[in-house]
Amino acid sequence: MPRARIVIDRDFTVADVPRRLFGSFVEHMGRCVYTGIFEPGHPEADERGFRRDVLALVKEMGPTVVRYPGGNFVSGYLWEDGVGPVADRPRRLDGAWHTVETNAFGLHEFVEWARAADVEVMQAVNLGTRGVEEARALVEYANHPGGTYWSDLRRRNGASEPFDIRLWCLGNELDGPWQIGHKTAHEYGRLAQETAKAMRFVDPDLELVAVGSSNRQMPTFGSWEHTVLTHAYEEVDYISMHAYYQERDEDAASFLAESVDMDAFIEGVIATIDAVKAAGKHTRQVDISFDEWNVWYQEGLQTDDQPHLVARQWREHPRLIEDTYSVTDAVVVGTFLHSLLRHGDRVRIANQAQLVNVIAPIRSEENGPAWRQTIFWPFARIAELARGRILRLAVESSQIATAKFGDVDAVDAAATWDEGSGRAALFLANRSLDEEAAVTLEVRGLGVTGVRGAEVLTLPEGGDRHSANTQDAPDTVGLVPLRSVGLEDGTLRATLPPLSWAVVQLDVART
Structure with missing residues (x-):
């Protein structure tokens, strides 16, 4: 994994x-x-x-x-x-x-x-x-x-x-x-x-x-x-x-x-x-x-x-x-x-x-x-x-081999923090076609008080990576709840399905 x-x-x-x-x-x-x-x-x-x-x-x-x-x-x-x-x-x-x-x-x-x-x-x-x-x-x-x-x-x-x-x-x-x-x-x-x-x-x-x-x-x-x-x-x-x-x-x-x-x-x-x-x-x-x-x-x-x-x-x-x-x-x-x-x-x-x-x-x-x-x-x-400030991430990720770019991070990410609302947003992509990805987020200087919401876009049930929305089936692919996400001692842990994009909203407070 x-x-x-x-x-x-x-x-x-x-x-x-x-x-x-x-x-x-x-x-x-x-x-x-x-x-x-x-x-x-x-x-x-x-x-x-x-x-x-x-x-x-x-x-x-x-x-x-x-x-x-x-x-x-x-x-x-x-x-x-x-x-x-x-x-x-x-x-x-x-x-x-x-x-x-x-x-x-x-x-x-x-x-x-x-x-x-x-x-x-x-x-x-x-x-x-x-x-x-x-x-x-x-x-x-x-x-x-x-x-x-x-x-x-x-x-x-x-x-x-x-x-x-x-x-x-x-x-x-x-x-x-x-x-x-x-x-x-x-x-x-x-x-x-x-x-x-x-x-x-x-x-x-x-x-x-x-x-x-x-x-x-x-x-x-x-x-x-x-x-x-x-x-x-x-x-x-x-x-x-x-x-x-x-x-x-x-x-x-x-x-x-x-x-x-x-x-x-x-x-x-x-x-x-x-x-x-x-x-x-x-x-x-x-x-x-x-x-x-x-x-x-x-x-x-x-x-x-x-x-x-x-x-x-x-x-x-x-x-x-x-x-x-x-x-x-x-x-x-x-x-x-x-x-x-x-x-x-x-x-x-x-x-x-x-x-x-x-x-x-x-x-x-x-x-x-x-x-x-x-x-x-x-x-x-x-x-x-994406509101407030763009956060500068430090990412350590498993690698995926590509013909064009060599080894690249399996997980790609960006994040923002809005001090006024006390919320942060973490945006994640799992580039692996066939494996789940385990993500750990450590937050410093901001106390994570809860997960406000988590959604993921991934393969629909019975579908494959070419699945799409069409006029006749406009809701084939969309965002669904990301179930495998939780807090433990202030650290966020999430598991991303293969080939997925996800967003996790966090409630945070200055510490």
Whole structure:
């Protein structure tokens, strides 16, 4: 049986929990918007066309900030197409996903939906086919009170008060040759610098995210961040990270350890940021926005929803990358959230991509139901319970051999402590496919007075590691009580089932 000993101490913390760490992403791609969050005529649609069943699941899941409208989509998007009377909005070809964009849903609709969902808007600007002036105009349209061309146009379009969007992305994945308007690091760095300055001339209190590498495997990774920040360090607040992972060649052990790669990716970007800071003698701190991350099965699938199979068919919101997630995927997503928490001193924003239908924790059907995928549960519980301070863990764990990463900890963990409520939360994953894991938690400086609750996501009865939730069986996989947990002389002991993700809530008091 794998074993893990975890020690936490109230005096050894990482940072306050960044509430923006629990973000999501809505892109005009596939069915994320249309028949996802927005479907006029659906039995669950409200008077604005927002699906109330989806909205209820979004609120339950608990994202705090949602990035919009892309993604690859934004690099060819004219934001003006999505404002004004819907009947007058143009239909456009979207070159990013080879679809027809109707523009029936745009900026006003998204801001109204975000308010209904109680999430902050993270707005992206097009720096692929457009530039400084279009971004500056969008800030004026969204945030200026009135008395100017763009702000008065917003008012005529029905929004008398500014949208007050604080968080902005300066483009998307412009290091990628697939991107509309692909640029070199020097080209993008100068454009980002000048765009940032122009946007802040309109509204000086914006927070701006520069484009980082599209993934760690990009040939320009590291040098891209260094060059972009050398140009724009004083003008931006964050640089972005994107990463998607999948199981390959039935190598579940390596897949379950992919958060090792996420840890290394984050730490590499931190090192580059700090190198630019030191070389440039900067005093301000640039942090990380990990604004696209998830499990995404990009290779080895030839299903009808893959982008290359729908190219040049020019359909309206076709099915695209609607992955069905398993128990295995949910455990991996849990470890990604652990990684983000462990680096919460520098990763201040993170967005799981995407929110509905497109590689998403929530699925919905046209004129049909909405349901939770397996990956919904780790996100929902961590977003709900990770409060206060992130604790710095000392972990001694049995090892599991992997082909990709060598030996890794059998048990992966993260923890938080909220002094105000007197509660702590311990998040755990057992990477072993076939063995239970015995976990011992020693708490120093905080007296554990009780176990408030313990839940686990693991193999359903009669199921296997590929078990998933579907439209016909939406509750196959979920959280169930973790029975094998208890306190003895102030020490917590728990036994995790094979292939599981768990959360244990503790009542604690200072000692």
